[in-house]
Amino acid sequence: MVGTSITDWLLDSDPSLRWQVERDLLGLPEPVWQATRARVATEGFGARLLALQDPDGQWAGGAYFPADFDWQGPEAREEGGQPWTATTWSLTTLREWGVDAGVLAGTAQKLAANCRWEYDDLPYWGGEVDCCINSLTLSNGLWLGADLDGIVDWFLEHRMPDGGWNCEWQNGSARSSFHSTLNTLKGLLDYERVTGDRERVREARRSGEEYLLARGLYRRLSTDEPVAPWALRLSYPFRWTYSVLNAACYFRAAGLHDGAEPDPRMADAIERIRAARLPDGTWIQAGRQPGRVWFEIDAAAGEPSKWLTLLATGVLRWWDGRVYSE
Template sequence: MGLDPELLDWLLDSDPALRWEVERDLAGAPPGVWRATRARVATEGFGARLLALQDPDGQWAGGAFFPGGFDFAAFEAAGAAGQPWTATTWTLTTLREWGLDAAALAGTADKLAANSRWEYDDLPYWGGEVDCCINAYTLANGAWLGADVAGIAQWFLDHRLADGGWNCAWVDGSTRSSFHSTLNSVKGLLAYEAMTGEGGPLRAARLAGEEYLLERGLLRRLSTGEPVATWATRFAYPFRGVYSALNAAEHFRAAAQHNNVAPDPRLADAIGLIRSRRTADGRWLQEHRHPGSVWFEVDVPPGEPSRWLTLFGTRVLAWWYTAA
């Protein structure tokens, strides 16, 4: 794809969790090379550090979505700012997205079934709860670890809203879909579909959710055409559960390749935004950080060039311009 050699060397000088994707998608390395690097995620760097932090009962930080003993009263009083990113669901999602072999977590699915309960109504872990973002992570993580999450898959069919997407606030009466909730939902459904081969109604639901975002060009309100909010145009890694045009475009790249279809032309404005954020030397800057406690930092502070964002941005643009 003609990537600048200096830029490629900079990207390759990274943790195995990132390097294997650079090798596979940007450097054109043969499968034996990037698969060997991917295998190192379990034994070196970020992945190994997270694995070492797992509790004996299979959890991380003693909790399902929040750390054990979390002060919810103080959290709510502060306006729910500073979500901690250390508990089980966040850590599993991170490890899965980094490409960790599920064999490195052998026995974890059973341990979580026995020991982990959701903070919401003390529900069993692999049954999910009422938040569609949490359920999306759990659907994908369960398929990855071999847990029975068929009930969560059905939950997405039962809780899709009339406009095509999902909203975590449905439990409070919301009937309009959310950019954040819909993106997280379709990402979870795509991961589940890719790992299980299941299509049918679940695939149709995913495509409907993607259509919700495409109708809005990933950036705009359908009713007025105005920009949805500044959060859609700010890039940060880790993505967490926060919507951005880059996070969404990366999903549509993966979905198009899974579906074996060309890029949808309605992505053009989002692609233009992503391209405009590329610096003269081909990098993307970390624009901010999502507040909240972490086990350790995996990317640079705001204002510095981010290898993670540069991987995603470069890969999305390469897909768009070669496949469109």
Template sequence: MTLDVRLREWLLDSDPAVRWQVERDLLDADPAEWQATRRRVATEGFGSRLLALQDDDGQWAGGSFFPAGFFDGPEADEPGQPWVATTWVLKDLREWGVEASALEDTAEKLDRNSRWDYGDLPYWGGEVDVCINSYTLASGAWLGADVAALRDWFPAHRLADGGWNCEAEEGDSVRSSFHSTLNALRGMLAYEQLTGDGRLREARHGGEEYLLCRRLMFRAGTGERVGEFVTRFVYPSRHRYSVLVALDHFREVSLYEGSPPDPRLADAVAAVRAARQPDGRWLQTAPLAGRTWFDVDAAEGEPSRWLTLIGTRVLDWWDAASRAPIAPGVDRVRPSG
């Protein structure tokens, strides 16, 4: 998609965490340009603000996944959960493009000082929840922590249908979850990209096949849509699945591995395209309930720079592949509406 001048300027008039990705993914800027913008994330805007909120012991809000004192305070009875503790902050900083060097000795501090709410387990060893473990795997790889044991956890806890489910460790489910599976896939891909270690690729490909067989949004048995959440686009998405987040993952895989888009993504692409407004933007839906350090995107019903960045790059990737010459033995993607 060729951005019109107004949309281009609106996207560029944003925090460096958004802007460098607009420059790289939508405007094909010279690497020196977007890399310079990316370096600004640690020194101004969202990234700088989060870094300044870090505790002396390496944590944020005094806790690993929940803030200190959460379970004994009034916040425990409120809707949602707080998004201010260490795991969520590291996830944001990494995805916004902050260089690991900006966090200095955070990995060592967390190794010494941070324990999981579940079982008082050490931070870089992870715990039993696949989503938490996926964030920790990626953050550990980013910061240079030893996450070898956690890396091996993922293939060992994959379910028989090919994916993962956060409820499986409690014995509550033997079926995979769209949410849990996508979080596992994103964590494993980030780990491989950051370390060059491909030992999780087979398990990741199997989990990706779980989603592809369901065309990212339908039940395998009945073909019915799994829920309205699949087309509820929100930023930050936290742990929440949507076809937009899933497509952004498959785009990243395609670019990383040099593979064409899978035709089974077409229905999800059509859903993303249908949500685009006539002016080329996507609207924010209701943000997930819970305390945050500060707002990083638009209010509900307003145009979202983050969603517009992600939606545009997904459609650009799909449409470019649809126009590309067909290589021998490769199926062209289907039109997506």
């Protein structure tokens, strides 16, 4: 970073990150950032991941886990960390990088024919029993043009009495989870944005947002103490894990979609994010989640993270209501 501005440092990056810097931080004309976005499919990270797709439409031969996953081995015992190479994670990554769905034409149909969930061998686009998995499936399916109507109904039916969701509902949990609620909210927001239907999931989305906002994005409602260290840990990729930055990114996207001002109950969480910024304007990677990946896309633990710096700066710009400047 020595002798380099934050802007130059961020722009000197893979197209998957660069186009978002151009759009969200620099406010460049749409033709400029769209041209950079189109490059994601043909060079760098995006091209590498697209090239790893199997002929049957999958990645690593599986829905959520790779085909060679050893259910009795270290990964299954969480010693090596969950693998992040299978179809759901690869699709999610490509979607979040901004790859045009047309590049994956035919993938939705191939997955409908060839991909089954590891849980009960259920059909891929029908989802399964995990809120976080179903949310990723909803967002990915909307992107690729699959029929996800059943998953939308599933979310409406599985909301907890306190307004959120919990992946452990099938094990008897009756209280919502930060992780599950945030992931569900992302899927419901994508449903609104893609379909234009602002009524079907609106009340459910509002109740989930209220669950997080009532807790200031990271506190227990009962004690007002932080729910756990992970809530304030800033790391990227987010994947399914909760953090105040992950939540703030959701509320920024929802606020822009709704044309709404930031909720003041987020103030303390926003200041936690701001306090993590170094004097040079960067944010440090707390540590990547363990588990096999196709390739690394961000800094190692303890190093400045371009992805965290992009996302945190965008959140602060939205919260502060002013144009980004160094």
